[in-house]
Structures are given as C-alpha cells and as structure tokens.
Amino acid sequence: MKFETEKIDKALLFTPVVRRLDASVALRFKEAVAAVIQQGETALILDFSRVDFIDSSCLGALISLLKSLSGKGQLVLCALNANIKAMFALTRMDRVFTICADRSEAIAAINEGG
Amino acid sequence: MDALPPQSVLIVDDALLYRRLLAGLLRQWGYQVFEAENGEQALTLLAHEAVSLVISDWEMPVMDGLTLCREIRQQLQDRYIYIIVLTARDSVEDLRVGFAAGADDFLRKPVNQVELQARLHAGERILQLEGTLASRNRRLSEALTQIQQDLQAAATLQRSILPPHHLRQGDYFADWLFMPSAWVSGDLFHLFPLDGKAVGFYCVDVAGHGVTAAMMSVAVARQFLHGRTVDPFLFDGEAVTPPSQVVRILNERFCAQHPEVTSYFTLVYGVIDRHSGEGRLCQAGHPTPFIVSDSGAVREIGEGGPPVGLLEHLDWDEYAFHLAPGERLCLYSDGISECENAEQQMFGAARLEALLASLHDHSIEALLAAVEQSLNQWRGKATDEAASAADDISLLVIERQQGSTGETHEI
Numbered sequence: 274m275k276f277e278t279e280k281i282d283k284a285l286l287f288t289p290v291v292r293r294l295d296a297s298v299a300l301r302f303k304e305a306v307a308a309v310i311q312q313g314e315t316a317l318i319l320d321f322s323r324v325d326f327i328d329s330s331c332l333g334a335l336i337s338l339l340k341s342l343s344g345k346g347q348l349v350l351c352a353l354n355a356n357i358k359a360m361f362a363l364t365r366m367d368r369v370f371t372i373c374a375d376r377s378e379a380i381a382a383i384n385e386g387g
Numbered sequence: 388m389d390a391l392p393p394q395s396v397l398i399v400d401d402a403l404l405y406r407r408l409l410a411g412l413l414r415q416w417g418y419q420v421f422e423a424e425n426g427e428q429a430l431t432l433l434a435h436e437a438v439s440l441v442i443s444d445w446e447m448p449v450m451d452g453l454t455l456c457r458e459i460r461q462q463l464q465d466r467y468i469y470i471i472v473l474t475a476r477d478s479v480e481d482l483r484v485g486f487a488a489g490a491d492d493f494l495r496k497p498v499n500q501v502e503l504q505a506r507l508h509a510g511e512r513i514l515q516l517e518g519t520l521a522s523r524n525r526r527l528s529e530a531l532t533q534i535q536q537d538l539q540a541a542a543t544l545q546r547s548i549l550p551p552h553h554l555r556q557g558d559y560f561a562d563w564l565f566m567p568s569a570w571v572s573g574d575l576f577h578l579f580p581l582d583g584k585a586v587g588f589y590c591v592d593v594a595g596h597g598v599t600a601a602m603m604s605v606a607v608a609r610q611f612l613h614g615r616t617v618d619p620f621l622f623d624g625e626a627v628t629p630p631s632q633v634v635r636i637l638n639e640r641f642c643a644q645h646p647e648v649t650s651y652f653t654l655v656y657g658v659i660d661r662h663s664g665e666g667r668l669c670q671a672g673h674p675t676p677f678i679v680s681d682s683g684a685v686r687e688i689g690e691g692g693p694p695v696g697l698l699e700h701l702d703w704d705e706y707a708f709h710l711a712p713g714e715r716l717c718l719y720s721d722g723i724s725e726c727e728n729a730e731q732q733m734f735g736a737a738r739l740e741a742l743l744a745s746l747h748d749h750s751i752e753a754l755l756a757a758v759e760q761s762l763n764q765w766r767g768k769a770t771d772e773a774a775s776a777a778d779d780i781s782l783l784v785i786e787r788q789q790g791s792t793g794e795t796h797e798i
Contacts, residue, residue, distance in 0.1 A: 295777070296595050326733075328778070332697075356733070362691060363691040364691065365672075365691055365692055369698065
C-alpha cells in the first residue's frame with residue numbers, strides 16, 4: 274500500500290493511495306500511521322481523497338489509532354466520498370471523529386484545536 | 388529433500404587416465420569419489436547414490452556433458468546437484484549454451500588444482516545454502532498443512548453455529564442465504580423463541596475474516612445461547628430485555644474482553660411480539676433492515692448506530708416496527724451491498740431492496756435462490772463456480788405468515 278505524507282505547519286497530512294482500504298491492507302495502513310505517531314507527530318490529518326471504499330477492518334484500525342492518540346494529539350479525517358461518509362453516518366462514527374470536507378478545512382480544525 | 392553433504396563427487400569423463408588422475412586428487416582431498424564413462428552411466432549412478440556434486444567433461448560419446456546437465460535438471464528435481472563442466476571451450480556463446488543446459492560452473496582443461504579446489508568450495512557453499520532453503524521450505528509446508536487443517540476445523544465449527552434452514556416459530560417463518568468469502572467467515576444469524584409471547588432475531592457480521600472472525604462469531608453465538616439459559620440477559624423470566632439494553636450489555640462485555648480493538652462486530656438485534664407483530668430492533672453498525680409488504684412496498688427500519696466492541700459506554704437507539712401478516716423483515720450483511728462488479732460498482736442497498744420487493748409474491752426459498760443468482764451475476768460468476776466474494780454474504784428473511792398452525796421448534 275502506498276501513501277504520501279506532507280507536513281503543513283504543525284499538521285502531518287497522511288494520504289493513503291489505494292482504491293480500497295479493506296482487510297487486505299488494514300494492518301499495513303494501521304502500522305504506517307502508528308509509526309508516524311510513534312515518531313512524535315501529534316496533529317494528524319488523514320486525507321481519503323484517493324480512497325473509494327473503507328471496510329470494517331479499516332474502521333477498526335481508525336478507532337484504535339484514535340484511542341492511541343487520545344489526550345495526546347488530534348486526528349482529523351478529510352475528503353471522504355459519499356460512500357465513506359454514509360458508512361461513518363451509519364456506524365455513528367461521524368460523532369467520534371472530526372471530519373472535514375477538505376485539506377484546508379482540516380488544517381484550520383487542527384489549528385483551532387490548539 | 389536436504390542437499391547431501393557434498394563429500395561425494397561424481398567424475399564423468401570418457402578418458403580413463405584423466406578420470407583416474409582427477410579421482411586420485413579428490414580422494415587425497417578427502418572426497419568420496421564415484422566415476423562414470425559417459426552421461427548415461429552417470430545418470431544411472433545418480434539415481435542410486437547420494438551424490439550432489441558432479442564434475443563432467445563436455446565432449447563424450449553416448450551422452451555428452453550438456454545433455455547430462457539437461458537430464459539431471461529434468462529427472463532429479465527433488466534435490467539440487469551442483470554441476471561443474473570441464474571444457475577446452477571458452478567462447479561466450481559456449482558458456483551461454485552451457486549455462487542454459489543447467490551447468491553451474493566451468494573449469495578449463497587442463498585443470499589447475501588450486502582453481503579446482505576453489506570451485507569445489509564455491510559449489511559446496513551453494514549446496515549448503517540449498518540445503519538450508521530446502522529444510523526451511525519443508526518446515527513452511529508442514530506449517531501450511533497444519534494451518535489448512537486448522538482452517539478447515541474452524542470452518543466446520545463456524546458452520547455448526549449457523550441455524551438450520553426453514554426456521555419456524557409459530558406464525559413466523561425464516562430462511563437464509565449464506566455465502567462465505569473464505570473458508571471461515573464471521574457472519575451469524577438466527578430466529579429464536581424468547582418466551583411464549585415473543586421471538587428474537589439477530590444478524591451479526593464480525594469485522595475481518597478468517598479464524599479470528601470465526602472465533603469471535605462463536606463467542607457472540609454463545610452470548611445469545613447463554614442469554615436465554617444460564618445467563619438470561621435476553622429474557623429474565625418475566626420480561627423481555629429491550630434490544631438496546633441487550634446491545635449495551637454485549638458492548639460492555641466485548642469491550643472489556645478486547646481492549647485492543649482487534650475485532651468487533653456489527654449487528655441487528657430485535658424482538659417481535661408473536662400475536663401483535665409489534666417489534667423493536669436495535670441497529671449496531673449493521674446495514675439498515677427493511678420490511679417488504681405483501682404488495683411489494685419497502686420501508687426501512689432504523690437510522691444507524693455504533694458497532695459493538697469498538698468503544699465503551701455507548702448508548703443505542705431502538706426502532707419500533709410492525710410486521711403485518713404477509714410481510715417480510717429482511718436483514719443482510721454489507722457483503723451484499725458492497726459486492727462489486729467488474730466495473731467496481733457496488734450492488735448497493737437500493738438494488739437489494741428493489742430485488743426483494745419485486746419478488747414479494749415468490750416463496751422465500753425462490754427469493755433466496757434469485758438473490759444468490761443475482762449476486763453471482765453481479766460478480767460475473769456462474770452460480771456453480773466456487774469463487775468466493777470479497778466479503779461474507781448473509782441474508783435473513785423473516786416472514787409473518789397468515790395464522791398458520793406450524794409447530795414451534797425450540798432451538
């Protein structure tokens with residue numbers, strides 16, 4: 274699984290470059306983001322603009338990443354397509370994660386969050 | 388088969404004197420030496436003797452050195468034999484042809500002793516490496532066999548917790564479609580009696596696949612079984628526990644057991660009053676169930692809710708519904724709605740709803756067969772093809788029948 278990272282101000286933008294974020298890549302995805310957190314990044318933006326589909330394994334990975342950051346940093350999701358948004362709404366995870374329309378909104382959310 | 392310690396060397400040369408000279412030298416160096424006059428003799432000998440190093444002349448009568456190389460590579464595939472070809476030739480094209488035939492190395496005639504010893508040592512190193520690889524491969528293949536046996540056992544166990552077909556609880560009849568994505572799946576469903584007044588039902592989808600998912604689905608099935616017997620949290624003898632309360636109990640139990648979020652599940656759990664058809668259900672991350680009326684009208688029941696085992700201390704909403712005689716309550720896993728066709732389009736909830744609505748006057752059995760066919764068509768698979776979907780597919784259809792007098796089977 275490929276991903277791109279970019280540092281903007283204090284936020285680290287993490288963009289998975291994969292059409293389906295499913296069980297076959299869930300563990301690698303989680304470990305790649307966890308490694309970034311391990312390196313001391315505390316303001317993370319996950320950009321899903323390149324992703325069409327997220328399955329339940331990746332939702333599990335996202336929750337576990339959120340838990341690992343709790344109290345120590347911020348995790349913001351952005352650029353979710355209609356499918357992914359519907360999945361977050363169905364599972365009520367849209368109330369657990371900070372979800373932004375795009376990168377600039379996500380960066381603003383990080384800056385507001387201190 | 389392990390590469391044998393390369394102390395045994397076979398020398399193949401039709402020139403007797405030269406062969407003897409070489410053999411004497413190798414014996415001095417501590418090798419056990421076999422001799423052959425040509426390729427054919429060499430092959431016969433290799434079939435019986437544990438030789439892994441061959442020094443062969445190129446030009447020989449009956450069978451030359453390159454033919455011998457090809458025959459060794461073709462006939463003796465269970466062990467690696469390191470072949471050094473002796474030759475007076477040294478053009479690049481000769482080398483290319485020799486390597487292509489299966490030679491590992493070349494040695495120019497007349498043979499220099501120091502060079503011969505160096506090349507023998509190089510060959511031994513390769514054979515040692517080969518031996519290590521072979522034994523590692525053997526251990527891997529043994530482990531794979533063990534894993535496959537365990538998977539098969541897990542699949543059998545998982546299948547054993549699925550209910551029988553044709554479930555009947557008084558006026559309520561249910562049947563299901565199940566297409567696992569791999570050998571082992573994490574989907575689960577049931578229609579069961581709670582007491583004389585109510586029936587309960589659930590549809591579960593454990594996140595992920597494989598043994599971990601199957602084991603978790605067994606743990607969930609146990610909760611629902613024990614919840615009616617030794618640990619009656621579904622029904623306390625007087626009242627049926629509200630579905631949202633049941634889901635909350637399950638969530639606290641599974642969160643406590645799995646603090647690391649390696650696995651969680653989505654479900655719909657609900658109860659229906661047998662006589663009135665009044666029901667309540669709790670939706671926990673599972674696709675929204677829907678009712679198909681006897682005229683083919685569809686209404687969805689539920690607006691979402693968090694999955695179970697992800698986050699502690701959550702609350703769930705409950706959705707009320709009424710199932711009239713002739714109506715069908717349909718519950719399905721996201722393996723159906725997220726089933727992709729060749730153009731990477733998803734089957735979608737709307738298509739499933741429309742399909743079940745169009746089949747409202749068919750028997751449930753015919754309806755399930757049509758859904759299976761439709762999904763296989765969508766995936767571009769023939770119905771009899773064993774190719775599995777990307778995710779587990781399950782569909783439970785519960786029908787309230789018109790005052791039928793079927794017996795209740797306590798399951």
